[in-house]
Amino acid sequence: MWEKKPVILLILATAAILVGTCITMVLPFVWVNTEADRITSVTPYTPLQQDGRDVYIREGCNNCHSQTVRPLVAEVLRYGDYSKSGEFVYDRPFLWGSRRTGPDLARIGGKYPDAWHYKHMADPQSMVPRSNMPDYDFLTEAEIDPEYSRKKMETLGFPFTEAQISSLEGKTEMDAMVAYLQKLGSDIPWRQSAKTEVVGELANPSPKDKAAIRAGQLLYADNCAMCHAEDLTGDIGPALDEPYLDDADLFRLIHDGIEDGGMPSFAALGSARLWQLVNFINYRKQP
Amino acid sequence: MDWASILYLGTSFGLFVIFALILLRTWRPGNRDKMEKAKFRMLDED
Amino acid sequence: MENPTYDTTIVRSFVNWSILWGLVAILVGVLISFQMVNPDLNIAPWFTYGRLRPLHTNAGIYGWGIGSFMALYLYMVQRLCRTGLWSPTLAKVQLYLFNATIITAAVTLVLGFQTSKEYHEMEWPVDLMIVVLWVIFSVNIIMTIIKRREEQMYVSLWYMLASLVGVAILFLVNSAAVPVSLFKSYSAFAGTNDANVQWWFGHNAVAMVLTAPPLAIFYYFLPKSTGVPIYSHRLSIVAFWSLIFMYLWTGAHHLLWTPVPDWVQTLAMGFSVMLIAPSWGSVFNGYLSMNGQWHQMKENYLVKFLILGITFYGLQTLQGPLQAIRSFSAFIHYTDWVPGHVHMGTLGWVSLVIFAAIYYLYPRLCGTELHSIPLANLHFWLVLVGQLIYSVSMWIAGVLQASMWHAINPDGSLSFTFMETVVRLYPYWWIRALGGVLYLVGVLIFIYNIYKTAAKAQPQSVPATENA
Ligand code: HEM
Ligand code: HEM
Numbered sequence: 001m002w003e004k005k006p007v008i009l010l011i012l013a014t015a016a017i018l019v020g021t022c023i024t025m026v027l028p029f030v031w032v033n034t035e036a037d038r039i040t041s042v043t044p045y046t047p048l049q050q051d052g053r054d055v056y057i058r059e060g061c062n063n064c065h066s067q068t069v070r071p072l073v074a075e076v077l078r079y080g081d082y083s084k085s086g087e088f089v090y091d092r093p094f095l096w097g098s099r100r101t102g103p104d105l106a107r108i109g110g111k112y113p114d115a116w117h118y119k120h121m122a123d124p125q126s127m128v129p130r131s132n133m134p135d136y137d138f139l140t141e142a143e144i145d146p147e148y149s150r151k152k153m154e155t156l157g158f159p160f161t162e163a164q165i166s167s168l169e170g171k172t173e174m175d176a177m178v179a180y181l182q183k184l185g186s187d188i189p190w191r192q193s194a195k196t197e198v199v200g201e202l203a204n205p206s207p208k209d210k211a212a213i214r215a216g217q218l219l220y221a222d223n224c225a226m227c228h229a230e231d232l233t234g235d236i237g238p239a240l241d242e243p244y245l246d247d248a249d250l251f252r253l254i255h256d257g258i259e260d261g262g263m264p265s266f267a268a269l270g271s272a273r274l275w276q277l278v279n280f281i282n283y284r285k286q287p
Numbered sequence: 288m289d290w291a292s293i294l295y296l297g298t299s300f301g302l303f304v305i306f307a308l309i310l311l312r313t314w315r316p317g318n319r320d321k322m323e324k325a326k327f328r329m330l331d332e333d
Numbered sequence: 334m335e336n337p338t339y340d341t342t343i344v345r346s347f348v349n350w351s352i353l354w355g356l357v358a359i360l361v362g363v364l365i366s367f368q369m370v371n372p373d374l375n376i377a378p379w380f381t382y383g384r385l386r387p388l389h390t391n392a393g394i395y396g397w398g399i400g401s402f403m404a405l406y407l408y409m410v411q412r413l414c415r416t417g418l419w420s421p422t423l424a425k426v427q428l429y430l431f432n433a434t435i436i437t438a439a440v441t442l443v444l445g446f447q448t449s450k451e452y453h454e455m456e457w458p459v460d461l462m463i464v465v466l467w468v469i470f471s472v473n474i475i476m477t478i479i480k481r482r483e484e485q486m487y488v489s490l491w492y493m494l495a496s497l498v499g500v501a502i503l504f505l506v507n508s509a510a511v512p513v514s515l516f517k518s519y520s521a522f523a524g525t526n527d528a529n530v531q532w533w534f535g536h537n538a539v540a541m542v543l544t545a546p547p548l549a550i551f552y553y554f555l556p557k558s559t560g561v562p563i564y565s566h567r568l569s570i571v572a573f574w575s576l577i578f579m580y581l582w583t584g585a586h587h588l589l590w591t592p593v594p595d596w597v598q599t600l601a602m603g604f605s606v607m608l609i610a611p612s613w614g615s616v617f618n619g620y621l622s623m624n625g626q627w628h629q630m631k632e633n634y635l636v637k638f639l640i641l642g643i644t645f646y647g648l649q650t651l652q653g654p655l656q657a658i659r660s661f662s663a664f665i666h667y668t669d670w671v672p673g674h675v676h677m678g679t680l681g682w683v684s685l686v687i688f689a690a691i692y693y694l695y696p697r698l699c700g701t702e703l704h705s706i707p708l709a710n711l712h713f714w715l716v717l718v719g720q721l722i723y724s725v726s727m728w729i730a731g732v733l734q735a736s737m738w739h740a741i742n743p744d745g746s747l748s749f750t751f752m753e754t755v756v757r758l759y760p761y762w763w764i765r766a767l768g769g770v771l772y773l774v775g776v777l778i779f780i781y782n783i784y785k786t787a788a789k790a791q792p793q794s795v796p797a798t799e800n801a
Contacts, residue, residue, distance in 0.1 A: 020581030023582070037592075054517070060384050063386040064382065070663065074741055078738070087524075091524045092522070093519070093531070094520075094525070094527040132755070134383070269746060270742045270745070273746075326488075329412075
């Protein structure tokens with residue numbers, strides 16, 4: 001009776017464990033990260049970006065932020081194009097995460113200008129008052145060791161130039177973090193392809209309406225004040241206190257954003273709320 | 288049928304056979320005392 | 334038959350240390366639950382949420398969980414085999430190495446030496462310590478079983494053996510990495526492959542650490558506490574084989590809707606649902622063992638812990654398969670629902686069973702009675718209520734969060750910005766923190782009770798080895 005033979009029991013148990021292991025864990029290596037799911041525009045990290053990635057790992061940002069967008073309607077609307085296997089071939093380890101206490105970061109690259117990240121990382125609550133993200137201002141004090149970075153690039157087998165290594169001199173971990181965040185998800189041109197066009201005649205449904213202006217003020221505080229300042233006098237973005245765009249152009253600008261200027265697109269807010277913002281910016285001073 | 292379906296059905300069937308054999312062996316009439324003895328022995332010890 | 338000599342001091346030391354690490358895990362858990370409502374509690378750089386959460390999970394699973402399992406395996410293996418340990422010296426080495434490993438892990442995690450892989454955050458030098466530790470432990474248990482003086486092998490021994498090889502295989506594969514320095518390494522796998530390996534590991538850490546060992550303990554301590562044997566040994570054996578076979582297929586249910594190949598996800602989903610059968614095999618076995626003994630739920634505080642524990646296991650293994658279904662996962666994955674699931678398992682199932690086992694054996698190891706049964710009952714109610722507050726508040730929060738994330742206006746835009754959803758969760762995070770504090774108070778009472786029991790034992794009546 002093998003029930004009484006511990007060694008045989010051990011061998012049988014190991015065999016039972018190995019069946020599922022081989023099929024669901026070993027076998028996928030045949031398909032994943034092969035030519036089939038390569039994306040040519042996806043490049044390895046530069047030394048600075050890789051350093052930022054290592055800081056991300058060290059600080060455990062993955063405990064609050066995921067890095068995969070699932071192919072679900074709301075998710076694609078909120079974060080951008082869904083993630084493809086080929087986008088992660090240089091990720092060792094993967095950083096998909098399992099919790100979204102904060103938003104997904106798979107497509108954060110290019111969403112904000114660098115200046116926004118510097119301010120936000122150092123003191124998230126100064127940008128988003130009720131955020132529970134910790135302050136990371138100590139990253140500005142830690143300098144990067146270029147020789148260590150070289151070693152890391154060699155270990156990973158990523159291409160790098162001497163110029164890249166020597167340019168690390170004097171860079172801080174904060175610089176590295178921002179460089180990494182700006183790279184995330186921007187290897188494929190998803191922004192251009194996902195762009196929605198505003199079609200048809202654009203007419204303000206309730207011009208100068210008091211309630212709309214008030215609603216717009218609240219929306220402004222939550223979504224715009226971090227860059228254009230509470231009193232519209234400008235900070236990371238320009239001052240908005242002297243409106244010069246007509247309603248339709250302003251609507252279009254907020255809807256589309258300014259791709260290379262660091263002004264995010266706010267299409268996801270929906271047209272009702274965008275018009276409230278327009279009313280607030282263009283008519284808040286009117287009696 | 289392509290080879291993948293045959294492999295899939297064959298493996299599943301094989302697994303069911305193994306499972307059935309384990310069940311048959313475990314509940315074979317007359318096997319009861321042997322198979323259940325451990326639970327009494329562990330209580331004896333104290 | 335001559336009486337064997339059992340090694341009990343080592344069991345007692347392991348219990349003491351595991352309780353200490355359990356307290357650390359819970360204190361850190363309470364701290365991070367307050368950090369989630371008040372970010373000012375983050376003390377940069379060492380005590381930020383991102384570094385403390387891995388400390389919390391590892392102290393919980395490895396310090397409290399594995400620490401207790403080591404204690405209880407060393408105890409059960411001797412009793413079930415009616416023989417002393419194969420090597421008492423090795424067990425002592427194991428205790429020192431265990432504590433050294435946990436301390437090194439805790440310190441390095443707080444210093445930021447971490448890999449980001451969940452439940453495998455420790456960097457490679459700590460991994461090496463863990464491997465040595467596990468080999469020492471496994472050899473001692475396996476050799477004790479081989480030279481046993483009891484012909485029968487009770488089901489607890491089966492679960493113990495499976496968990497020893499299971500953890501070894503999982504841990505070794507997921508450790509594969511290329512070091513760059515003493516404190517930094519890069520995973521040997523990349524991207525989607527790395528994700529699939531990690532969650533093959535992650536989910537089966539649940540199987541081999543948070544399921545098999547507590548089942549071994551449950552199957553041993555339930556009959557010992559009630560005085561009647563389990564309902565069916567044969568049922569437990571069939572459930573055993575099905576469980577260890579099926580668990581390994583399910584890792585990708587943590588990766589539904591991600592770039593992991595679809596067929597892997599589908600297999601994971603199917604096997605997760607099938608897992609209900611062997612899981613509930615054990616649950617039924619537990620309940621049916623209580624036939625004619627239900628009155629003990631009132632009279633015997635140990636039975637209360639054990640039966641509530643297996644009940645939470647039963648709920649956990651219904652909820653888990655539900656979460657593994659694609660459509661449901663689309664909804665609750667990434668939300669607070671999941672910590673609700675996790676803590677019903679860890680605080681409900683795993684910890685309740687460990688509490689019962691420690692209450693059962695600590696007085697016996699000390700040759701005395703438990704200091705206070707009313708306090709044990711108070712402990713029971715506090716941890717039960719604390720855990721329910723935690724899980725229920727997180728399930729509600731998770732459903733709320735998910736419905737806000739997915740809400741879409743008629744014009745096709747999103748109804749809520751991300752921050753609007755965060756702000757709505759603060760009240761639930763407060764309630765969770767409160768549940769955590771209640772649980773903590775319960776555990777402090779437990780520690781006080783155990784401490785008083787140890788103090789009551791006459792020093793001369795605590796021989797190095799006790800004859801049973
Ligand atoms: C049949 C049994 C079970 C199944 C099918 C199952 C299924 C799942 C699924 C699908 C998830 C992922 C949730 C998500 O992120 O969307 C999960 C998470 C988890 N489960 Fe279970 N579960 C089972 C039993 C248990 C038990 C008994 C425990 C014991 C404590 C447990 C502990 C956990 C933990 C710790 C996680 C969190 C993993 C993470 O994201 O970090 N599960 N489970
Ligand atoms: C009163 C006691 C406890 C409190 C207040 C607590 C609190 C927490 C908090 C706030 C989190 C983070 C949840 C999130 O990501 O949103 C967490 C995660 C976790 N805790 Fe605890 N915890 C406690 C006890 C324990 C114990 C004893 C264990 C293990 C035996 C444990 C295992 C875990 C695990 C595995 C996770 C990761 C969950 C996931 O990935 O979804 N906890 N805990």
